[in-house]
Amino acid sequence: MSDRTSFYRKIVYAAVIVVLCFALGWLSAPATTNSPGGRLAQLRNEYKLAQVNLGEVDPASETIKLATLGLRGVAVNLLWNKANHYKKVEDWTSLTASLEQLAKLQPNFITFWKFQAWNLSYNVSVEFDDYKDRYYYVRRGIEFLTDGERYNEDNPVLLWDLGWFIGQKIGRADEHEQYRRLFKADDDFHPPERTLEERDNWLVGKQWYLDAIESIDVKGFSIGRKSPRDVYSSPAKSTMNYAEAIEKEGAFDRARRAWIRAAEEWRQFGQTVIEHSFGEKLQLGTEPQLTKEVADLTAELEAMLPGVRDTLVQEKRAALTDEERKILDTPEEQLSAEQLNKRYETSGKMEITEREIAERIGREKPEKKNEALQLANRLAHRKLVLQYTRNYKRDANYDYWMTRCEFEQTDNAVTARRLMFEANNEFRKADLLTAKKLYEEGFAKWRLVIDEFPSILDDEASTGEDILDYVKQYRRVLDQLDERLGDDFPLWDVVEKFDVEQDFTEELQEHRQRQGQTPDESASQDSGETQAPSDETSDASQESSEATTPPDDAAGASGESQPQTPATEPAADSAQE
């Protein structure tokens, strides 16, 4: 009896095992080339949870993870500590080796790749005195990030950072001339099919930016906290930076073609739909249409009850106290600080919203109430979109760069740049007379450019400072010829506006006196009109600090909702751009 029971029990066990095997097979059969695999394999594939979905599967990485026997966290902590120690004691080889071991332990930790690549490219590189050593570690940081990209294919954050490192670190460092030269000559970095002309850091960086955008748009990856405005503007900015860089190196024809291409790409960027942090879809290039649309809607709303705005204004004014009315009617410069605050509050009370207009229309003409409210809502929304668009445009310096792309491709601008370049060369060769002549011809061309595109001297523009640098060079030539800037110098307005460091104070005063202006007028002009932001200041702060931490996605690069940090290179560059 007991034997039989035991036998039956074994049969039952076997049957249960077989049934469970089927269930297990249905659940967890691995995917093959011919079959999608079990339910788990399908889910893994659907939600991209497998290691292979993340990127390259590295046997060394898997081995070391297994070899830590579940103590990966401990091993990672020890290695991070060691890496910090090696950095402190300037043992760069051991630091680099530790980072590579760490990468094998945590290959899918994106922040690790960003942080440590930044460490190598920005913090370790500056520890060396020889620019070739510096370049070596800049490149190591870039290669480290490339390794990270291999482990995390199509990750837009890493792809975008690669574009940033290659573009900005090589192209904006104090050693950018040397770095760009070494980058071009770096046979071991570039793939063999890349031509010498394509071996430009801005162009190579741009390709990574485009890959990042493709991974977002086509492959559906998230960009995390990074601002879409920065991500989508990067390729066009790279083209502009490329054009600017080769222009400084004397390749004017290629630079003109690059500016034309940059203009086209900037326009495309203006048409790209980018999402505001509050969810609105924006197109920066549509600001004129939006402005017109808002004006039309406002007119349409107010046309429902002609004079409604004036009526509301009068009513609101009547509701104010005598003191408030008096403050409103007094010019600002005659008000005390307290009164100014009061005036600000009162101005708020005087604002007329679409809603108030619509409600008044509804009261006066009840049959049009619904229509007016709908129109008011639409108007409020379009106004909001317009405001966001203007903010983004301002942050991206959209109009300046558009103008820049347009004027840089004109004959006058190209000739002006060429003449400046040649004049600088002649000055270096100590041919002062030729240099002087070329500068003067060049400044005449700049005058034409400024007259055609006056907005390039807007406060936010950096072109004025470029021109001022040329003027400084020109003055050095004049100094050596024992001459001074004359009244016929065509760019006094540029000097007046951009001489932030007050290098030309004396010349300006003399010039103004000759022009019949009083010293007081001059002083007031000096103090009031030299507010242009300085690229040099940005660069100086950037290089003096040589940031110690990588850019934060939100604050470092986007500038969307937080102030720029001058201590970090991207922030400084962003401010410049």
Next chain:
Amino acid sequence: MVLEEELLPYLTWLTGYPWTDARSILGSALAIFLMTAFAATVVAIIGGFLIALVRHGPMKAGDMTYRVVTGGVAELFRTSPRRVWAIARLAFKESMRRRVWVALVVFAVILLFAGWFLKTNYREPGKLFFSVVLMATTYLTLLIALLVSAFSLPQDFKSKTIYTVVTKPVRAGDIVLGRILGFTLIGTVLLAGMAVMSSFFVWRMLDHTHAIDVANLQTVYDAEGNPVGKTGRTLQSQDHRHDVEIYSDGTGRALSTNEHEHVISSRKVGGDTVYELTDPEGMFRARVPEYGKLRFLDRKGVPVAKGVNVGNEWQYRSFVDGGTQAAAIWTFSGVNASHLRADEEGQVLPLELIVRVFRTYKGNIETGIQGSMQLRNPETQLKSDLWTFTAKDASINSFNWPRKLDDENRNPVDLIDDLVSKDGRLEVILQCIDNAQYFGFAMPDCFIRLPDGSPLWNYIKAQVSIWVQMVLVIAIAVTCSTVVNGPVAMIFTAAYITLGFFWQMFFDVATGKQIGGGPLESLYRIVTQMNQMSPLPENFGTQMIVAVDTVLRAGMFSLAYLLPDFRSFSTVDYIAYGFYIPINRLAQELTACLAFLAGLFVAGYFLLRTREVAK
């Protein structure tokens, strides 16, 4: 190479010679050993007496203590080398039966897969590879030593084979010493095997040659337009290339990259020239440095203890201001003609210098910072002419000072006869020339380069350092295993080793140098996530914590003298950086090892005697 602590001469280290004050004598290794041994003996005798007192009363306790001490000491001196050797052979055979040679297989497997984790694309590949294999050898050797020696005696007790042993005329001391010796022998064999395998691994991994990029060779012409050679590059191999210089006779050099060079030769094949490069040269080195004493002058030329701190957290180097009177001055002793080396231009004094450059402004990026070196006789103050140089940052800058040179007034002088004082001293003065730029130095950054030692002999010395650590682990584990069972002995020894590897931190906690307080305070800070620098809140609990920590620290302080500082036994850095391991250092290690061995042997003997079987 970084040497954060100065290596003292052997006699000074051991005895404090030349005994300038009482502190130097009390701080010497021998004095510390004697004091520690005395303290440990007193504690052991008092402890033993107290236990006997509780168990047998005062009279018998006194009698027992007296007999144990006198009998034990007498018996220790009757330890027989023959019996010790017999026990050692037994331990050796037992280890072989336990298949300890598997460690060699494990090591081979580690090396087989090490290639996955080690790349050759570093600037100092030799440093990295040697560090890794020596560290792997150290850890594996210590682990095997621990496992073999901690379980042996307890296993004998468990299997009762110890009874067979003690039926022979074997004393407890023979058993302890025999075990230590036997396990040391087996460990030595394993270590030798690992050393051979690891050296073969490093050589295989780093051995390479290059082909010349013939298509891009450029001919170099002299002033008259005659070709005098070619320059160009090699093709890439092991993630690097070399610039090459080829002379008109077809020979040449692949210039230094990643710390090595290659010699180029050529032969004609048909009408073409085929270039061949040798294996890497200079990757395995044993530089023999002779160090001097370093002192500093500030910007006004006033002697100061240290130079300027430029903001580095690591204060190993201090800096001298450029364009001022600030200087770093090394004084070398015992300099004579034997330090000179024959050169193409006669006899030279080879000096090598590592400079760290700190710029306060970028200046000309393409050119380095200028510095000057000058030799001076400390007695006569006669100075050589200035040798100005462009500093190669963080690299070794070589200066071959000719024996016949000019003084600062351009009068010819002899380096040995005129610039070295009668008692053999020579000063080397280093200054930074460029204004507002800085040079940073530490004592080992400037040295007279003596002829290189043998890299093989140097490698063997590094293995001796590992061997010393292994002997210590075996001695500790055998001593522990005389009283406790295997797993406990292993855990105790592992803890002992771990503390030994973190000896400096342990000592700093004991002496209050470590920020964050003692053990309890640290635990409190961890649990409450409190910053190490924040003061503790004032309350009864924290007062208790501090009070208990005071007691614990005193215990730690005492224990620190019984712990070997394992890190101080490591000579990995010497091999990694290509520097000769001084015999003096090895002698210090061996002496320290002997001291620990003696202490542990005595402790092991008395502990084993407490076991019923060994009486």
